[in-house]
Amino acid sequence: MSHLLRTSRLFAWLFLTGFSLATIVASGFYLYLRPGLPPVEQLLDIKLQTPLRVFSADDKLIAEFGEKRRAPVTIEQIPTIQLHAFLAAEDARFYEHFGVDFKGLMRAAIELVSTGEIQSGGSTITMQVAKNYFLSRDRTFIRKFNEILLALQIERELDKNRILELYLNKIYLGNRAYGIVAAAQVYYDKQVNELSLAEMAMLAGLPKAPSAYNPLADPRRAEVRRNWILSRMRDLEYITQDAYELASSAPLTASFNAPSTEVDADYVAEMARAEMVRRFGDAAYTDGYIVKLTVDSQKQREATLALRRGLEEYDRRHGFRGPIGQVEESELAPDNLKNLMANYPQVAELVPAVVTEVRDEDNEVDLYARKLGKSVMAFNTMTWAKRHKTENLTGPEPERPSDVVAPGDIVYVKPMVIMTPERPAETGESDSGESEDSPRMEIPEIRRVALSQVPKVQGALISLNAKTGAIEALAGGYSFSQNKYNRATQAQRQPGSTFKPFLYLSALEQGMTPATIYNDAPIVFDDSELETTWRPQNSSGQFYGPTRLREALYRSRNLVSVRLLRDLGIQNTIDYLDQLRIPTENMQKDLSLSLGSGLLTPMDLARGFAVIANGGYDVEPYLVNSISDVNDEKLFEAPKVILCDENCEQVQQDIDEEDRNARVARRLADERSVYILHSMMRDVISLGTGRRALALGREDISGKTGTTNEQRDTWFGGFNHDIATTVWVGFDQPQPLGRREFGASTALPVWLDYMEVALEGQPPSLMPRPNGIVNIRIDPETGKRARPGQEGAMFELFREEDAPPPLDTQEESAGGSENGDDGGLSRQIF
Numbered sequence: 001m002s003h004l005l006r007t008s009r010l011f012a013w014l015f016l017t018g019f020s021l022a023t024i025v026a027s028g029f030y031l032y033l034r035p036g037l038p039p040v041e042q043l044l045d046i047k048l049q050t051p052l053r054v055f056s057a058d059d060k061l062i063a064e065f066g067e068k069r070r071a072p073v074t075i076e077q078i079p080t081i082q083l084h085a086f087l088a089a090e091d092a093r094f095y096e097h098f099g100v101d102f103k104g105l106m107r108a109a110i111e112l113v114s115t116g117e118i119q120s121g122g123s124t125i126t127m128q129v130a131k132n133y134f135l136s137r138d139r140t141f142i143r144k145f146n147e148i149l150l151a152l153q154i155e156r157e158l159d160k161n162r163i164l165e166l167y168l169n170k171i172y173l174g175n176r177a178y179g180i181v182a183a184a185q186v187y188y189d190k191q192v193n194e195l196s197l198a199e200m201a202m203l204a205g206l207p208k209a210p211s212a213y214n215p216l217a218d219p220r221r222a223e224v225r226r227n228w229i230l231s232r233m234r235d236l237e238y239i240t241q242d243a244y245e246l247a248s249s250a251p252l253t254a255s256f257n258a259p260s261t262e263v264d265a266d267y268v269a270e271m272a273r274a275e276m277v278r279r280f281g282d283a284a285y286t287d288g289y290i291v292k293l294t295v296d297s298q299k300q301r302e303a304t305l306a307l308r309r310g311l312e313e314y315d316r317r318h319g320f321r322g323p324i325g326q327v328e329e330s331e332l333a334p335d336n337l338k339n340l341m342a343n344y345p346q347v348a349e350l351v352p353a354v355v356t357e358v359r360d361e362d363n364e365v366d367l368y369a370r371k372l373g374k375s376v377m378a379f380n381t382m383t384w385a386k387r388h389k390t391e392n393l394t395g396p397e398p399e400r401p402s403d404v405v406a407p408g409d410i411v412y413v414k415p416m417v418i419m420t421p422e423r424p425a426e427t428g429e430s431d432s433g434e435s436e437d438s439p440r441m442e443i444p445e446i447r448r449v450a451l452s453q454v455p456k457v458q459g460a461l462i463s464l465n466a467k468t469g470a471i472e473a474l475a476g477g478y479s480f481s482q483n484k485y486n487r488a489t490q491a492q493r494q495p496g497s498t499f500k501p502f503l504y505l506s507a508l509e510q511g512m513t514p515a516t517i518y519n520d521a522p523i524v525f526d527d528s529e530l531e532t533t534w535r536p537q538n539s540s541g542q543f544y545g546p547t548r549l550r551e552a553l554y555r556s557r558n559l560v561s562v563r564l565l566r567d568l569g570i571q572n573t574i575d576y577l578d579q580l581r582i583p584t585e586n587m588q589k590d591l592s593l594s595l596g597s598g599l600l601t602p603m604d605l606a607r608g609f610a611v612i613a614n615g616g617y618d619v620e621p622y623l624v625n626s627i628s629d630v631n632d633e634k635l636f637e638a639p640k641v642i643l644c645d646e647n648c649e650q651v652q653q654d655i656d657e658e659d660r661n662a663r664v665a666r667r668l669a670d671e672r673s674v675y676i677l678h679s680m681m682r683d684v685i686s687l688g689t690g691r692r693a694l695a696l697g698r699e700d701i702s703g704k705t706g707t708t709n710e711q712r713d714t715w716f717g718g719f720n721h722d723i724a725t726t727v728w729v730g731f732d733q734p735q736p737l738g739r740r741e742f743g744a745s746t747a748l749p750v751w752l753d754y755m756e757v758a759l760e761g762q763p764p765s766l767m768p769r770p771n772g773i774v775n776i777r778i779d780p781e782t783g784k785r786a787r788p789g790q791e792g793a794m795f796e797l798f799r800e801e802d803a804p805p806p807l808d809t810q811e812e813s814a815g816g817s818e819n820g821d822d823g824g825l826s827r828q829i830f
Contacts, residue, residue: 015435050288050630054272057625060262060297066285071181072630075165078180083164084238085204089124089229089442092236098123098155125167126151128207173203174210175256187215189257195239197243198250203227211436215254223252234552256735261298264304265482266315267488268471271623279627288630293623294470294638302757303461303473307727308348311478316457318738319388319395323409324352324453332408340410341370347454348479350412353377357407360400369413372447377413378816381450404451413449429753454478458732459747461754462489462606462621463725466613467619467665468641472723473754478755485732487565492586493597493728494630496743497556498706498715499596499605501681504553506576508673508799514550514680515783515796515804518560521545536562536595539742548783550680550796554688558595565594565605580668581618582608596706599740605717606726612677613702615767616669617643639663645671671770672799678702678767679797685718692748693718696756703751705743710736716747721765723758727751734752772800 015789087094119172123131130150154163173183178760183203184192195203205213205225244600272291276284327340337354344352344587353369363379385393385404396720400403405411421825455478463473476486477699485491507516521543524535538544538558552560570589577584587598600608603621610619627636640662644651651662681702689705703718712734717726729746737746777786777793785804786793798804 004644010429012183013703019500027636027712050286052273052284052291053569054269054274054291054293056263056265056293056297057302058296059292059740060291060296062261062263062265062295063273064261065273065496070169070178070288071185072169072179072180072288073165073192075161075168076650077192078168079195079200079236081197082180082192082195082200082204083168084233084236085162085200085229086168086207088127088232089201090128090207092232094125094679095160097124098152100127100151100628114376121390123147124151127164129163129170130154141548155260155341167778171207172210172216173206183311186257187254188410196247196250197230198226198247201233201247202226202252204584205229214507215252216256218492219254222254242706254745259579263295265300265474265730266296267486267624268293268474270480270486271474271489275624276627277623278354282298289625289635290628290630290632291624292626292628293627294465294472295623296472299463299473299754299758303475303754304591306750306757307459307461307475309753310729311455311457311459311801312452314457314737314741314746315453315747316384318391320385320404320451321388321453321456323405323411325410326356326713327408327410329407341368344370344410345481346370347412347482349414350452350454350678351412351415351449352410353449355405355407355409356662357501358402359812360402365400365401365405367399367411367413367449369415369447369449372415372449375413375447375449377449377451380502381416385451385649391736391741412454414452415639416448416450443787454482455730457729457737458483458487459727459729459750460602461558461570461725461727462485462488462602463723463754463758464606464619464621465608466610466619466722466724467643469607469610469619470625470638471621471623472758473725474623482781483732487602487728487732489603491601491728493601493730494598494708495596495600495605496706496708496713496715497558497561497596498704498726498743499598499600500553500556500561500594500607500706501677502577502580502582503565503594504549504563504680505612505669505673506568506573506708507549508676509576510568511573511672511802512549513563513783513796513802514548514676516549517544517546517783518549518552518563519555520547520552520559522749523559523562528695534590534592546781548780549769550683553680553704554683556689561594562591565591570698580608580611598706602726602728605715605728609717609719609726610724612674612681613721613724613767614643614720615707616667616674617663617665617672618664637661641665644770667670672772675767675770675773676797676799678814689744690718690748692744693752693755695752696758696759698764700766701755705748707742711738712736713740714741714743714746716743717750718751721767722762723755723765725751725755725758727754774798776803778804 024609051064053578054062056062063480128148130147131537137609169179171180172178173180176185177186180203181192183206184190184195186197187203188195190199201221202215205222205228206658208225211686213222213225230239230244230248233239234241239247265425268475272293273284276289276291280287280289291417325344331340332354337356339353346352351369351370351372353372353375355365355367357366359365365377365379367375367377369375379401380403382401383397386397389395395734438749459475460477461475462471463471464470465472476488476489477483520538522535536558538570539556544557547555547557547560549560549564551557570591570593573593574584574587577587583600583604584598586600587593607619608619611617622638624636625638626634628634642651642655642662642664644664645667646664648664655662655664682699684703684705685693685701690703693701693703698720700720701718702720706715706717707713712739713728713730715726715728717724718724727747727748727750774797775795776798778784779786779790780792780794783804785807
């Protein structure tokens with residue numbers, strides 16, 4: 001008995017000694033590591049790495065930037081059964097332990113010994129939170145001890161539901177998905193509360209090994225893991241036997257679902273991204289900012305499509321440049337076609353395709369198109385494909401498919417949407433429940449496509465709210481994926497005749513009128529500043545004699561503009577442009593300025609036209625309407641715009657003192673002169689070079705075409721009182737567009753397509769007539785007041801102080817001013 005007692009005492013002393021040593025060692029580790037542990041309070045301040053999301057003004061997703069897909073969620077928004085799935089998979093005793101589950105560790109050890117694999121894991125959810133938020137992924141004893149210490153600390157300071165919420169938002173679930181909400185979208189394209197039990201169990205199986213148990217990478221292994229979790233949920237009485245059997249027999253339905261954008265607006269998205277990085281640095285990509293832009297999704301969609309259509313139509317007019325590549329016919333084996341196409345990118349809607357057979361007898365071509373597979377191209381989609389020779393010359397029209405393509409040619413094609421004709425029905429309804437008038441999309445095994453090519457020509461479209469400067473739509477080129485150069489804001493180009501409205505507005509403010517006469521006649525300048533003799537001409541090559549300024553503007557008479565600038569003075573005009581806040585640093589300081597020889601971006605010109613459109617008030621284009629943080633709290637909101645005519649400094653001061661979010665837009669131009677210019681520019685549409693815009697059927701449209709020397713740049717800018725839109729078309733490296741190409745044939749059709757959508761359902765919007773404007777009947781030949789009863793007389797608008805003087809008695813009876821003062825007419829003519 002004494003021997004047993006002595007043995008017991010020895011073991012007791014050994015146990016106490018071992019326990020004491022373990023306690024001392026553990027305490028030593030704790031004292032050593034504790035100062036380096038982060039405070040738990042940081043958990044509540046940590047911003048989950050959530051991507052930047054950009055939305056249109058009507059809440060359509062434009063873009064998402066950031067490496068991690070994440071959408072934070074509260075635990076109340078997650079279904080209880082989904083919580084149970086994660087607990088069954090990762091930590092069934094989560095609500096029982098204090099951060100470290102020794103039973104779980106023992107169970108994991110037993111699983112490892114018995115099966116050679118750990119199914120449930122040894123780390124608690126709290127330990128995983130500690131690791132994911134604060135610790136490195138190094139597999140060391142020190143890190144594991146830190147993890148345990150921090151888990152204990154977290155459990156003391158945070159409640160269980162908060163810990164579980166942090167876990168479900170942080171955990172990585174494969175395919176760049178962080179958190180349960182992002183994973184539900186990526187794998188199933190569903191909200192977290194829409195998942196089935198089988199889908200919930202599948203997601204719960206991912207944290208242990210997001211790659212190994214990924215249903216996209218290894219469906220079989222993922223299914224085994226899912227079913228094990230379902231069995232654990234059954235054993236833990238989270239689900240019934242029937243629910244287990246139903247869910248475990250469910251087919252795998254996971255597929256990759258990247259967040260789909262709802263608006264094709266890559267140039268706009270890039271502008272927003274750059275602005276956010278400027279404001280917030282790299283945090284813009286991770287802090288979950290939500291940016292709402294000023295663009296309207298419908299207008300933006302049409303701006304993108306209208307510009308693409310216009311550039312494609314120009315490109316077709318100048319012929320087919322041939323295939324973009326060729327392969328030997330021996331390489332056209334069916335199993336090799338997909339690899340062949342992988343080297344050619346899709347551009348916008350255009351997809352690359354290789355010609356596999358040309359069937360002249362059927363007027364068809366067989367192709368294999370990237371992402372579309374086997375395709376057929378009818379000859380009637382190829383008749384435009386005359387061979388391109390120069391910008392002014394094409395070959396003959398093709399007569400058969402083989403005149404255009406040959407087997408092995410790689411070309412771009414555009415998918416065609418084929419609609420079946422309306423089907424008669426005895427009842428008013430089809431079998432599917434659709435109306436008999438509803439067309440149905442036919443999805444054949446072999447797709448129908450049309451021949452196309454990626455345009456070399458480029459363009460830009462900018463549409464502004466004229467009163468606020470908000471960008472309602474913007475397209476910076478044919479395709480952002482093809483070229484990220486944003487021509488809307490970066491391309492410095494000559495505006496040509498679209499510059500003339502600013503020159504004419506300056507003239508109106510200096511006392512000239514729409515009835516002022518200038519001679520449209522040849523003129524030659526031998527000016528040292530021009531370096532050579534300059535002989536400006538009209539685009540028609542003809543001269544038309546004495547011309548009123550109104551007619552000179554709507555017919556875009558160049559010689560009149562040159563003489564007008566000479567009279568106004570070059571420096572005076574530059575100063576006036578500065579007053580309008582039109583950039584002048586790249587303006588010519590000679591008479592060629594009158595023909596738009598300076599350099600402006602399409603955005604500069606759009607802003608200038610918006611100033612005219614709104615009646616003469618300052619406009620500051622802006623894109624970002626608001627910025628919110630991940631908690632949907634507003635960080636920035638674009639200021640409201642207040643139009644101001646007088647005492648603007650005091651108005652701004654009053655706003656600043658009241659801390660109101662507003663910007664004062666000062667008057668830059670005389671409203672009466674602007675009103676008269678509106679009238680003159682409406683004649684550009686009704687009588688002049690912009691007549692194609694009459695197709696809109698509106699009387700509130702003003703505009704101006706523009707074409708530079710050798711048709712290198714073509715423009716159209718047009719507006720009503722609410723919206724101003726400018727379009728530019730040209731090559732990135734300036735070169736002639738072709739002698740038959742003008743602003744009216746290239747830029748105006750794009751503008752027209754866009755404005756048809758932008759103005760749909762909008763009432764007419766004309767600038768209100770200001771006080772101090774008079775209508776007077778004039779003689780169109782002289783610009784003076786018409787005699788009573790004079791035939792051919794017409795009404796004209798004048799500022800009161802600039803109205804032509806009344807005729808004296810002799811003029812009324814004599815019918816002219818043969819012996820009187822010509823009012824400077826001879827100076828203007830010669």
